[in-house]
Amino acid sequence: MTEFLFFIEVVVAGLLAGTMYSLVALGFVLIYKASSTFNFAQGAMVFFAVLAFVGFMELGLPFVVAFFVTILLMGLVGFCTERLVLKPLRTQSEDTLLMATIGLGFVLEGLAQATWGVEVRRLDLGIGDFPIQWIIDSTGLFISALDLTAGFVAAFLIIALALLFKYTKMGLGLRAVADDPGAASSIGIPLGNIMLLVWTAAGIVALVAGMMWGARAGVQFALVDLALKALPVLIIGGFSSIPGAIIGGLIIGATEKVLEVYVGPYFGGAIEGWAPYVMAILFLLWRPEGLFGEKIIRRV
Amino acid sequence: MNVPTDNILEIDSIEVVYDNVISALHDVSLTVPRGKVVALLGGNGAGKSTTLKAISTMLASEKGKVTKGTITYDGTPVKGQTPAEMVGLGMVQVLEGRRCFGHLTVEENIIAGAYSRRLSKAEMRNELEKIYGYFNRLRDKRKSQAGYTSGGEQQMVAVARAMMAKPRMLLLDEPSMGLAPQLVAEIFRIVTELNQNEGVSILLAEQNTNVALRNADYGYIIETGHVMLHGTAESLLNDDSVRDLYLGISKEGRKNFRDVLRQESAVHPDLHHG
Numbered sequence: 208m209t210e211f212l213f214f215i216e217v218v219v220a221g222l223l224a225g226t227m228y229s230l231v232a233l234g235f236v237l238i239y240k241a242s243s244t245f246n247f248a249q250g251a252m253v254f255f256a257v258l259a260f261v262g263f264m265e266l267g268l269p270f271v272v273a274f275f276v277t278i279l280l281m282g283l284v285g286f287c288t289e290r291l292v293l294k295p296l297r298t299q300s301e302d303t304l305l306m307a308t309i310g311l312g313f314v315l316e317g318l319a320q321a322t323w324g325v326e327v328r329r330l331d332l333g334i335g336d337f338p339i340q341w342i343i344d345s346t347g348l349f350i351s352a353l354d355l356t357a358g359f360v361a362a363f364l365i366i367a368l369a370l371l372f373k374y375t376k377m378g379l380g381l382r383a384v385a386d387d388p389g390a391a392s393s394i395g396i397p398l399g400n401i402m403l404l405v406w407t408a409a410g411i412v413a414l415v416a417g418m419m420w421g422a423r424a425g426v427q428f429a430l431v432d433l434a435l436k437a438l439p440v441l442i443i444g445g446f447s448s449i450p451g452a453i454i455g456g457l458i459i460g461a462t463e464k465v466l467e468v469y470v471g472p473y474f475g476g477a478i479e480g481w482a483p484y485v486m487a488i489l490f491l492l493w494r495p496e497g498l499f500g501e502k503i504i505r506r507v
Numbered sequence: 508m509n510v511p512t513d514n515i516l517e518i519d520s521i522e523v524v525y526d527n528v529i530s531a532l533h534d535v536s537l538t539v540p541r542g543k544v545v546a547l548l549g550g551n552g553a554g555k556s557t558t559l560k561a562i563s564t565m566l567a568s569e570k571g572k573v574t575k576g577t578i579t580y581d582g583t584p585v586k587g588q589t590p591a592e593m594v595g596l597g598m599v600q601v602l603e604g605r606r607c608f609g610h611l612t613v614e615e616n617i618i619a620g621a622y623s624r625r626l627s628k629a630e631m632r633n634e635l636e637k638i639y640g641y642f643n644r645l646r647d648k649r650k651s652q653a654g655y656t657s658g659g660e661q662q663m664v665a666v667a668r669a670m671m672a673k674p675r676m677l678l679l680d681e682p683s684m685g686l687a688p689q690l691v692a693e694i695f696r697i698v699t700e701l702n703q704n705e706g707v708s709i710l711l712a713e714q715n716t717n718v719a720l721r722n723a724d725y726g727y728i729i730e731t732g733h734v735m736l737h738g739t740a741e742s743l744l745n746d747d748s749v750r751d752l753y754l755g756i757s758k759e760g761r762k763n764f765r766d767v768l769r770q771e772s773a774v775h776p777d778l779h780h781g
């Protein structure tokens with residue numbers, strides 16, 4: 208029975224960690240849907256955002272103020288990316304845009320380190336990485352408070368974004384642009400504003416993910432690689448599917464933890480880093496369009 | 508404006524070049540009188556879509572450029588505006604091939620058409636009701652995903668969506684494309700109603716010469732980027748060369764318009780060669 212409880216613990220911890228992958232993958236999906244571009248800079252955005260946040264805190268700004276100033280900064284990054292990089296390239300091929308986002312990633316990483324230095328920062332959110340007593344008392348499960356908070360925050364953001372896209376005018380505009388940018392522009396939907404919305408949303412997602420991860424392992428360059436785990440998530444979930452990003456994140460989170468705990472020892476541990484990529488490759492062979500790869504609706 | 512003009516659109520010998528090299532329009536002039544329906548006719552590749560995109564400024568996103576001539580919409584020179592700005596001025600294009608938002612419902616598609624306007628919930632409801640009044644079929648389909656509706660319904664969605672922007676001028680690119688004759692008739696009936704009841708001026712690109720001229724006031728025929736002939740819809744319908752070439756009435760094979768013009772000796776009083 209304790210064996211089984213332990214398994215549940217591992218799965219729950221994996222699912223909670225997975226919500227973070229879902230969230231970061233959602234940032235990719237948004238930009239992919241709006242501009243058909245895989246935003247390679249998303250990992251760098253996570254690092255840049257949380258480093259900026261810590262930097263503002265060090266300047267003495269209160270938590271909430273630093274949070275919103277960072278969001279504004281990410282909006283500005285989005286604005287500059289849209290106006291200076293994407294807009295001039297809009298008539299170019301998707302490959303060119305992909306290259307541009309890779310370049311943007313390097314610029315952000317460099318800028319962040321030049322401004323705030325290279326050493327690992329501590330980020331204290333006031334939430335400990337230790338089990339919650341009442342959960343132990345009622346279920347016998349050891350669940351970390353930090354995992355639980357991260358899970359709830361990610362779930363909250365995902366739901367908020369989903370509602371925004373389903374029920375607001377901007378959201379309708381985004382979905383229209385995602386389906387057919389030319390047609391959207393022909394009826395007066397300003398592509399630039401929609402792109403700005405998408406990049407700001409991706410910036411917020413990046414900041415929150417960076418804060419949650421940074422609180423556990425420190426704010427450091429390794430966050431870029433962590434964020435790139437959204438790639439296997441997207442291969443499993445499908446690049447243009449929001450539900451796919453969510454489910455894909457949960458699958459990766461849960462299986463990588465289970466593999467780490469039960470299979471890892473045979474490989475000398477630390478397989479979390481590469482196991483998701485192996486899963487993604489196996490998945491590609493089985494279902495190249497991804498679990499939720501959207502059916503492409505043919506225009507009649 | 509010093510001289511009040513009754514033309515909502517005036518195009519004066521424009522030339523359009525794609526990618527800085529490919530010349531698509533050489534010399535196109537046309538006018539659309541306010542409140543009228545004007546047909547722009549010609550075969551595949553004649554330059555119909557290019558003309559419409561030059562007017563709506565959609566050309567820019569395809570690396571196309573107006574290199575000569577002028578376009579004047581309701582007294583305003585069309586130059587460097589974005590498509591969204593043109594929509595704001597009351598000029599909306601319905602692109603060739605319908606281009607519905609496939610993953611959105613029919614009603615979401617139509618609502619998206621009002622993106623440029625600020626409407627309250629109640630106003631939006633009224634506008635939707637008015638649109639469903641014209642497009643009855645769409646009322647029953649409003650919750651359906653647009654990508655799964657029929658070609659005729661998608662064409663209706665595209666026109667309905669454009670009308671939600673409250674245009675004063677509508678550019679329609681081949682609304683009959685790939686549709687069965689009775690659907691084409693239904694769509695043209697609605698377009699005529701919109702023209703008459705809403706007072707929207709219409710420039711209509713079509714390969715289906717017969718249907719287009721029967722629903723238009725005036726027509727222009729273009730070939731390889733040149734206006735070959737223009738006149739009232741009636742005069743074009745009765746013109747022998749037009750009947751020969753575009754209405755499929757002649758028993759001989761299709762000829763080139765230039766050849767016909769060379770042979771033509773009789774000059775019609777209300778036809779003008781471009």
Ligand SMILES: Nc1ncnc2c1ncn2[C@@H]1O[C@H](COP(=O)(O)OP(=O)(O)O)[C@@H](O)[C@H]1O
Nearest residue numbers: 525529531550551552553554555556557558569
């Ligand atoms: N995006 C484009 N780039 C380059 N050439 C184009 C483009 N669009 C159209 N053309 C060319 O311009 C000419 C006119 O095309 P178009 O306006 O689409 O004709 P129509 O609508 O009458 O069929 C054709 O020769 C076509 O090949």
Ligand SMILES: [Mg+2]
Nearest residue numbers: 555556557603
């Ligand atoms: Mg065309």
